[in-house]
Amino acid sequence: MGSIVLKFGGPATASTERIQEVAKKVIAEKERGFNVVVVTAAMGRTTKDLTRMARDLSDDVSKRELDVLLATSSQLTSALFAMALQELGYDAVSLTGWQAGVQTDSVHYNARINNVNVRRIEEHFAEGKVVVVAGEQGIDEHQNITTLGKGxxxxxxxxxxxxxxxxxxxxxxxxxxVYTADPSYIPEAQKLKEISYDEMLELSNLGSHILHPRAVELAKKFQMPVIIRSSITEAEGTLLKEEVEMEKNLLVRGVAFESDIIRLTVGYDAYSDASLADMFTTLAENRINVDIIVQAIIDGVKPSVSFSIVKDEFADALRVLEDSKLSLGFSFADFEIGLSKISIIGSGMASNPGVAARMFDRLRREDIPVKMVSTSEIKVSVVVPQDDMIRAANALHEEFNLEEALHA
Amino acid sequence: MGSIVLKFGGPATASTERIQEVAKKVIAEKERGFNVVVVTAAMGRTTKDLTRMARDLSDDVSKRELDVLLATSSQLTSALFAMALQELGYDAVSLTGWQAGVQTDSVHYNARINNVNVRRIEEHFAEGKVVVVAGEQGIDEHQNITTLGKGxxxxxxxxxxxxxxxxxxxxxxxxxxVYTADPSYIPEAQKLKEISYDEMLELSNLGSHILHPRAVELAKKFQMPVIIRSSITEAEGTLLKEEVEMEKNLLVRGVAFESDIIRLTVGYDAYSDASLADMFTTLAENRINVDIIVQAIIDGVKPSVSFSIVKDEFADALRVLEDSKLSLGFSFADFEIGLSKISIIGSGMASNPGVAARMFDRLRREDIPVKMVSTSEIKVSVVVPQDDMIRAANALHEEFNLEEALHA
Structure with a gap:
C-alpha cells in the first residue's frame, strides 16, 4: 500500500471546529487506500501566548527552553487532530517529533532535520492507523527537544x-x-496546474508565502511530488515536480512582488577601502538579511555599493552601519525608502537572454523607473517605486501573456 | 553533594509572576549546596482549556491522546520555570517525563510509576544545573506519553x-x-512540627487535600522525609517521616472532616440474595468510590448494607443501582443526604481502645447523632449530620487537647 503525507497548518488547525472539518480530507485519502501521515503545525494563537509568557520571564530567553515551550503547541494540535479522526471512526495515533523519529541538529529554535527514522510510523501503518505527527519539532543527538523554525x-x-x-x-x-501572480492584486492571474521545484523556489523566496524555500529545496532534493491545495475548497491544486512538460515553451511562469523595500547605499573614498566581504559579513553577523546587491565601481567616480533590505530590518541595519563605520571604512551612507521589488520567474528564460530586456522595455514604456536589478538563471528582479508596484506587476503579467497560457 | 527535590504546583505556578517569585526558593536551596530537582505541576487554567478542547472534539476521547494533550501543560510550566531560574543567573534545564526517565505502566490518564532512571538528571547535576522536571507525566514501555492522574x-x-x-x-x-484540623473552621487548630507517614495517609484520605495518599505511600515505602511548606511565606513547615518521637504519648494528632456525604442503603429480602462482592464490584466497575461500608445482618430483620459516597457521584451511583437492580438482587434502596464525615487520626490510638468510646461519648454529650462508624488502626471516622460538622470537629479538637499539645 502506498503512503502519502498531508500537512495542515494555519487556519486549517486554528480551532477544534476547523480540525473537525479538515479531518474529513484525511479520511478521504485513507479511503482511497493510502497509508496516511498527517503533519500538524502549531496553533498560531497558542504560539503567541507561549512566546509572550517567555518574554514575561526574560528578555534573553534560552532557546533550548523556548523550544521546550513552543513544542507543546504542535504536540497539542497533533493530539486534537488524532481525536478528531477517532471521532470520525478511524484509528489514529499522534506522535511528537521524537516519537516520529525526527532527528535534528542542535540549533535550537531553527534546527535542521538530519534524518527521519520512520520505523515507528511504519509499525502504526501495519496496525492500520493514521499517524498524526507534531510538525515543527524534533530531537537532537543529546535527546533535547528542538523546533525547526519557519517552514x-x-x-x-x-x-x-x-x-x-x-x-x-x-x-x-x-x-x-500557485498562481501566476497574487490574484488579490492581479485580476488576470491564473492558477498553475504544475510548477517546477526551481520555479517554486524562486517564488518562495520572492514574497509568495505559500511554501517555505527550505521545504521546496528538500522536495527537489528527494524529487518528492508536492501538491499545494486548499484546506477549504475541493479545487484541484498545483503540482510541484521536477519537470514541467506541458508548458515548456513558456518563458515566464509567474510574477511575484513585495512592498516595503529599502535601498541602502554605502560609499567609499577609495577602492582600497571598499571590502564587500567585510560589509556583508558584518551585516550577516547582525542578522540583517540583504537581498539585491549592486556594486558600482566606475572610473572617476567613487566606489559604492547598494543593497536592498526589508523595512523591518532598516533600524537594525542603520545601527550596525553606524557602529561599524570605522572598521568598515566607508565614507558615507544614504538610503531610499518607499520601494518595492518585482520579479518574473520561469525556467524557460534560462535559455532566452531577451527576457530581461523585454521586462525593462515594458517598464520603460510604462514610465516606471528601475532602481536596482538582480538576475538568476530563472528569474529577473527589479526594484521600483512602491507606488508603481501593482501597475508594474499587471503590465508584466500581460507582457508575458500569463493570463492565457497556463489554465489548469 | 546531597540532592533535594522541590515540588511546586497550583497557585505557585499559576502565572509567570508567581513562578518568578518561587524560583527564589529554589535558588536558596541551591545556595545551601544542594543539587536541586524542581518538579512542576500543570497550570490549572491550561489543563482546563485543553480538556475543553478535547471535549469539543469528542464525548469519548481516547485517553492516550488526552495524555498527549495534557502532558503539554506541565511541559510548558517546566520550561517557564527553567527560564525563570536562568533569569536569576542560574544554570537550569527542563526535562519532560520521558527525558527525566520516568517510566510508567500503560494506564493512560492514571499511570503508575514503575521506575525512574535518573542517569540524565545526574549528568545535569554534574554540569552544575538545576533540573526542572515536568511532573504528572512519564512514558510507558511502548514509548507512549502517559499522565499520572491526581497527585x-x-x-x-x-x-x-x-x-x-x-x-x-x-x-x-x-x-x-499540616494542622491538627483545618484552621479555617477550627480556630484552635495547631500546626504540627512532625507527622508520621501513617497519620498523614489517614489525613490525606480523609479530606485534607494537602498531599495525595499515593505520594504519601511512596514516601513511606522509601522512608523519604517530606516537608509540607508554604510557597508564599518562610514559615517552617511540617516534616513527614516514619517515627514521630516528640509527641509519642499523644493519642490523637488531628481532626479531619468532609462535607457533602451521602449514605446509600440497599436492602435484601433474604440472606441468600445479598452478595456484598457483587454490589461493590459493580460499583467499582462504574468508578463509584465507596467509603464507609456498614453491613447490618440482624436476626429477624432483613439484611441491608449501607455505604457512604460523595455527592458528586450520587447521580451515577443511583443510575448504576437502577441498571443493576435485577442482577444484584436487592429489593429496595434508600438514601440520606446532608451528611458529613469526621475523623480523628493518631498512631497512638492503636494501643488504646478507649479512643473511639471517648469520641462517641463526647458526640453524645454534644447531642450529635452518629449515623455510621468506621475504624482503622489509627483513625476513627463517623458520619454525622452536615449541620453539626463544624461543632463536632471543634468539640473533638478540644476533647483530645489538640490546641495545646503540638506546637511546632
Whole structure:
C-alpha cells in the first residue's frame, strides 16, 4: 500500500471546529487506500501566548527552553487532530517529533532535520492507523527537544515522505494553488496546474508565502511530488515536480512582488577601502538579511555599493552601519525608502537572454523607473517605486501573456 | 553533594509572576549546596482549556491522546520555570517525563510509576544545573506519553527523590504545614512540627487535600522525609517521616472532616440474595468510590448494607443501582443526604481502645447523632449530620487537647 503525507497548518488547525472539518480530507485519502501521515503545525494563537509568557520571564530567553515551550503547541494540535479522526471512526495515533523519529541538529529554535527514522510510523501503518505527527519539532543527538523554525511543518512533511518513500505530499493551505501572480492584486492571474521545484523556489523566496524555500529545496532534493491545495475548497491544486512538460515553451511562469523595500547605499573614498566581504559579513553577523546587491565601481567616480533590505530590518541595519563605520571604512551612507521589488520567474528564460530586456522595455514604456536589478538563471528582479508596484506587476503579467497560457 | 527535590504546583505556578517569585526558593536551596530537582505541576487554567478542547472534539476521547494533550501543560510550566531560574543567573534545564526517565505502566490518564532512571538528571547535576522536571507525566514501555492522574506531580517528586537517594522532598503548597484540623473552621487548630507517614495517609484520605495518599505511600515505602511548606511565606513547615518521637504519648494528632456525604442503603429480602462482592464490584466497575461500608445482618430483620459516597457521584451511583437492580438482587434502596464525615487520626490510638468510646461519648454529650462508624488502626471516622460538622470537629479538637499539645 502506498503512503502519502498531508500537512495542515494555519487556519486549517486554528480551532477544534476547523480540525473537525479538515479531518474529513484525511479520511478521504485513507479511503482511497493510502497509508496516511498527517503533519500538524502549531496553533498560531497558542504560539503567541507561549512566546509572550517567555518574554514575561526574560528578555534573553534560552532557546533550548523556548523550544521546550513552543513544542507543546504542535504536540497539542497533533493530539486534537488524532481525536478528531477517532471521532470520525478511524484509528489514529499522534506522535511528537521524537516519537516520529525526527532527528535534528542542535540549533535550537531553527534546527535542521538530519534524518527521519520512520520505523515507528511504519509499525502504526501495519496496525492500520493514521499517524498524526507534531510538525515543527524534533530531537537532537543529546535527546533535547528542538523546533525547526519557519517552514518547519512543511519541511517535516517532506522529510517524512522522503524517508517513507511516499507517493506525494499534500500541503493544505488557505489558497487553492500557485498562481501566476497574487490574484488579490492581479485580476488576470491564473492558477498553475504544475510548477517546477526551481520555479517554486524562486517564488518562495520572492514574497509568495505559500511554501517555505527550505521545504521546496528538500522536495527537489528527494524529487518528492508536492501538491499545494486548499484546506477549504475541493479545487484541484498545483503540482510541484521536477519537470514541467506541458508548458515548456513558456518563458515566464509567474510574477511575484513585495512592498516595503529599502535601498541602502554605502560609499567609499577609495577602492582600497571598499571590502564587500567585510560589509556583508558584518551585516550577516547582525542578522540583517540583504537581498539585491549592486556594486558600482566606475572610473572617476567613487566606489559604492547598494543593497536592498526589508523595512523591518532598516533600524537594525542603520545601527550596525553606524557602529561599524570605522572598521568598515566607508565614507558615507544614504538610503531610499518607499520601494518595492518585482520579479518574473520561469525556467524557460534560462535559455532566452531577451527576457530581461523585454521586462525593462515594458517598464520603460510604462514610465516606471528601475532602481536596482538582480538576475538568476530563472528569474529577473527589479526594484521600483512602491507606488508603481501593482501597475508594474499587471503590465508584466500581460507582457508575458500569463493570463492565457497556463489554465489548469 | 546531597540532592533535594522541590515540588511546586497550583497557585505557585499559576502565572509567570508567581513562578518568578518561587524560583527564589529554589535558588536558596541551591545556595545551601544542594543539587536541586524542581518538579512542576500543570497550570490549572491550561489543563482546563485543553480538556475543553478535547471535549469539543469528542464525548469519548481516547485517553492516550488526552495524555498527549495534557502532558503539554506541565511541559510548558517546566520550561517557564527553567527560564525563570536562568533569569536569576542560574544554570537550569527542563526535562519532560520521558527525558527525566520516568517510566510508567500503560494506564493512560492514571499511570503508575514503575521506575525512574535518573542517569540524565545526574549528568545535569554534574554540569552544575538545576533540573526542572515536568511532573504528572512519564512514558510507558511502548514509548507512549502517559499522565499520572491526581497527585501525579507529588508522586513524581518522591519517586525521583527515591531514585536519587535524595535527602528530602519539599512540597510547596498554599498552606504552611499540616494542622491538627483545618484552621479555617477550627480556630484552635495547631500546626504540627512532625507527622508520621501513617497519620498523614489517614489525613490525606480523609479530606485534607494537602498531599495525595499515593505520594504519601511512596514516601513511606522509601522512608523519604517530606516537608509540607508554604510557597508564599518562610514559615517552617511540617516534616513527614516514619517515627514521630516528640509527641509519642499523644493519642490523637488531628481532626479531619468532609462535607457533602451521602449514605446509600440497599436492602435484601433474604440472606441468600445479598452478595456484598457483587454490589461493590459493580460499583467499582462504574468508578463509584465507596467509603464507609456498614453491613447490618440482624436476626429477624432483613439484611441491608449501607455505604457512604460523595455527592458528586450520587447521580451515577443511583443510575448504576437502577441498571443493576435485577442482577444484584436487592429489593429496595434508600438514601440520606446532608451528611458529613469526621475523623480523628493518631498512631497512638492503636494501643488504646478507649479512643473511639471517648469520641462517641463526647458526640453524645454534644447531642450529635452518629449515623455510621468506621475504624482503622489509627483513625476513627463517623458520619454525622452536615449541620453539626463544624461543632463536632471543634468539640473533638478540644476533647483530645489538640490546641495545646503540638506546637511546632
Amino acid at each position: 518547519g511543518a512543511e519541511t517535516t512533511a517532506i522529510a517524512i515522505a522522503a524517508s517513507l518513500k511516499a507517493e506525494r505530499v499534500d500541503i493544505y493551505t488557505n489558497v487553492d494553488g | 501525579g506531580a507529588e508522586t513524581t517528586a518522591i519517586a525521583i527523590a527515591a531514585s536519587l537517594k535524595a535527602e528530602r522532598v519539599d512540597i510547596y503548597t498554599n498552606v504552611d504545614g
